[in-house]
Amino acid sequence: MPIQIELNKNAQNGVKPVKIFTRDIDQNALSQLKNMAQLPIIHSHIAAMPDVHMGIGATVGSVIPTLSAIIPAAVGVDIGCGMNAVRLSIKAHQLPDNLREIRLAIERAVPVGFASHKMISVREASAKKLEKGLDVLLDKHQQLLKMMKNPRQTWLQQLGTLGSGNHFIELCIDENKDVWIMLHSGSRGIGNAIGRHFIQKARKDMQGHLHNLPDTNLAYFEEGNANFNDYLEAVEWAQQYAFLNRQEMMGLVTRAIAPLLPAFQVTREAINCHHNYVNREHHFGQDVYVTRKGAISAREGELGIIPGSMGARSYIVRGKGNDEAFCSCAHGAGRTMSRTAAKKQFKRRDLEVQTRGIECRKDTGVIDEIPAAYKDIDVVMENQKDLVEVVHTLRQVVCVKG
Numbered sequence: 553m554p555i556q557i558e559l560n561k562n563a564q565n566g567v568k569p570v571k572i573f574t575r576d577i578d579q580n581a582l583s584q585l586k587n588m589a590q591l592p593i594i595h596s597h598i599a600a601m602p603d604v605h606m607g608i609g610a611t612v613g614s615v616i617p618t619l620s621a622i623i624p625a626a627v628g629v630d631i632g633c634g635m636n637a638v639r640l641s642i643k644a645h646q647l648p649d650n651l652r653e654i655r656l657a658i659e660r661a662v663p664v665g666f667a668s669h670k671m672i673s674v675r676e677a678s679a680k681k682l683e684k685g686l687d688v689l690l691d692k693h694q695q696l697l698k699m700m701k702n703p704r705q706t707w708l709q710q711l712g713t714l715g716s717g718n719h720f721i722e723l724c725i726d727e728n729k730d731v732w733i734m735l736h737s738g739s740r741g742i743g744n745a746i747g748r749h750f751i752q753k754a755r756k757d758m759q760g761h762l763h764n765l766p767d768t769n770l771a772y773f774e775e776g777n778a779n780f781n782d783y784l785e786a787v788e789w790a791q792q793y794a795f796l797n798r799q800e801m802m803g804l805v806t807r808a809i810a811p812l813l814p815a816f817q818v819t820r821e822a823i824n825c826h827h828n829y830v831n832r833e834h835h836f837g838q839d840v841y842v843t844r845k846g847a848i849s850a851r852e853g854e855l856g857i858i859p860g861s862m863g864a865r866s867y868i869v870r871g872k873g874n875d876e877a878f879c880s881c882a883h884g885a886g887r888t889m890s891r892t893a894a895k896k897q898f899k900r901r902d903l904e905v906q907t908r909g910i911e912c913r914k915d916t917g918v919i920d921e922i923p924a925a926y927k928d929i930d931v932v933m934e935n936q937k938d939l940v941e942v943v944h945t946l947r948q949v950v951c952v953k954g
Contacts, residue, residue, distance in 0.1 A: 556876070556938075560589050571876055572600040574935045576927060580606040585614065587766035593621040593774070596836045599877045601847050602935035603886025603927060609769025612846035612887075615880045617835055620775040624754050624783060626843045627830050629747030631787055632794025633719075633738030634826035634848070635857035635883075636802050637868065641817040644729040647949070651723070651911035654809050655950050658721055661808035662801055664954040665716045668709040678796055679711065685789045686742070692782065699745040707793065710740040712800035716954030717891075718884075718921060720859075721805060723950035724866065731816075732946055733805055734866065736859060738828065739794040746790050750783045791829050798824055823855045823868065827883035835878055842878055850874070850881040850940050858940075859884050860929035862921055862951045863906045867933060869940035881939040885929040891920035898922050912951035921953060 559570040559582070568589045581604050588610060589598055595617040604613035610626035648654070663669060686707060690696055696703060714721060714737050721735040739746075754771035755762065757779060762768050773780035806818060830843045848856045850871030859866040864885065873879045889897070895916075904914045906923045933942065 559586060566590075566592055568594045569597040570600060571597055572604065573877065573939065574600075574602040574604065574932075576602070576931065576935075577604050578606065581611050584609070584611040584767070588614070588616060588626075588770060590766050591618075591623075591770060591772070593618045593772060595619045595838060595840045599880060601877070601880065601882040602932040603846065603882040603884055605886045605888070607845065609767050610843075610845045613882060614845050615847050615878045616843040616845065617840040617878060618772070618843065619838065619840055621772045622780065622783060622830055622841050623770055623772040623843065624747065624750040625769040625771070626845050627747065627787060628828050628845060629744045629751075630738040630828050631743040631747055632791035632826050633736075633828040634794060634798065634824070635734065635736050635859065636798035636822075636824045637732055637734040637857050638802060638806075638822045639726075639819045640731045640733065641819060642731050642814055644725045644731060646814050647723075647731065648812065651950050654723060654812055655911050655952060657808040657812060658805055658950070658952050661804045662712065662714055662721060662952070664714040664952065668706070668713050669711070670709070678792070682789065682793055682796065683708075685792075689746075689786055689789060693749060693786070695749055696745050699749060700741055703742055703745065707740070707742040710742070711793075711797055712804050713737075713740060713797070714801065714952070714954050715740055719954055720862065721801070721952040722866075722948040723809075724946035724948045726868075726944045726946050728944075732944075733802065734857065734859065734946065734948075735798060735801055735805070737794070737798055737801065739790040740797060743790040743794060746786045750779070750786065753779050753783075787830060791826060794826065795824060823857055825849065825856050833878070835875070844880055844883075846883045846886070847880045848883050849879060850877070851879045855943065856881065856940065858882055858929070858933070861885050861923040861926040862912060862948065862953070863910065863923035864926070864929045866929070866946040866948065867942050868944035868946065870943050871940055872938065874939045877939050881936050882932050885926040885932055887925055888927050889925050891925075894920045894922055894925040898924065907951075910948055910951055913953055918953045
């Protein structure tokens with residue numbers, strides 16, 4: 553049965569409750585949630601999703617409603633990071649027996665890790681609009697020019713690129729033997745620079761009050777502050793860029809694999825959702841800024857994507873609009889150990905065993921992404937039956953990592 557526990561239920565002095573949709577939570581994450589609940593800007597309560605785990609300042613897997621204020625570190629530095637999934641018109645039996653060429657074709661088409669496209673092109677009207685928006689941001693925030701090399705060139709070269717860490721591109725099969733393409737990425741280097749820039753500005757703005765914060769990473773902007781408006785403008789730009797980045801990648805992937813498969817079409821069942829972002833919403837009687845830090849929107853009837861690790865199932869879900877969770881749900885399995893700990897504990901042979909049957913890299917460069925470093929996605933899903941219903945269950949057969 554789904555689980556919900558509550559911290560600070562009878563708290564006083566302005567400390568807000570925290571509603572947690574799991575019992576699988578470590579002490580560090582609990583401490584972070586308690587810290588956030590002390591902030592005077594929190595509205596009603598904080599919600600923690602079943603994949604909750606420690607982050608930097610703000611807990612990953614948390615939904616944070618704030619009154620007339622935003623915490624840049626809660627949004628994080630991978631602004632707009634999220635998922636894109638499309639269903640193809642072909643069946644599993646139409647895939648080749650050996651999927652290696654499909655993986656290699658995707659890796660040739662989409663730069664991964666620190667790589668980027670060598671050619672620069674702005675084809676879509678949305679990209680041209682973003683180009684103009686970035687010029688405004690860079691003119692206003694000269695520090696961004698110092699934080700990354702050639703930002704006006706880099707953002708274009710990274711449009712349609714994967715990045716590293718937990719970002720991925722997968723070919724999956726659902727319960728009906730339909731084939732899906734699913735990918736996970738964000739706003740790349742420019743989003744990271746924007747995030748770091750405004751986190752620093754928030755700390756500077758609250759310099760005289762940092763000693764009153766339970767964690768200096770929870771410094772925030774309040775409405776009426778010029779930096780508040782600037783941050784809203786910048787974070788919206790980065791969220792749009794992340795959305796377009798995933799769309800561009802999806803196009804590159806479909807074109808790359810087309811020669812290796814029977815003729816197919818991309819169906820209308822396409823989903824593109826953020827899980828690191830801020831949005832203006834109405835909850836419990838007030839308009840608030842909702843920051844989803846490793847969580848996705850799950851309004852009633854809304855489709856979303858919840859990926860497992862690279863050796864586990866993933867899910868297409870439909871939201872139930874649970875008010876207590878601010879109409880949200882988990883964004884994935886959630887880590888149980890740090891990347892450093894995973895590299896120390898596991899070897900290449902462990903990775904080979906845990907990803908058996910999946911066409912993917914099995915070298916030491918991706919050991920930190922080994923399935924055992926993550927929570928059990930099926931337990932996560934069981935704990936959020938009150939938040940979403942499963943529409944499709946996917947198992948990956950190809951996984952590309954940065």
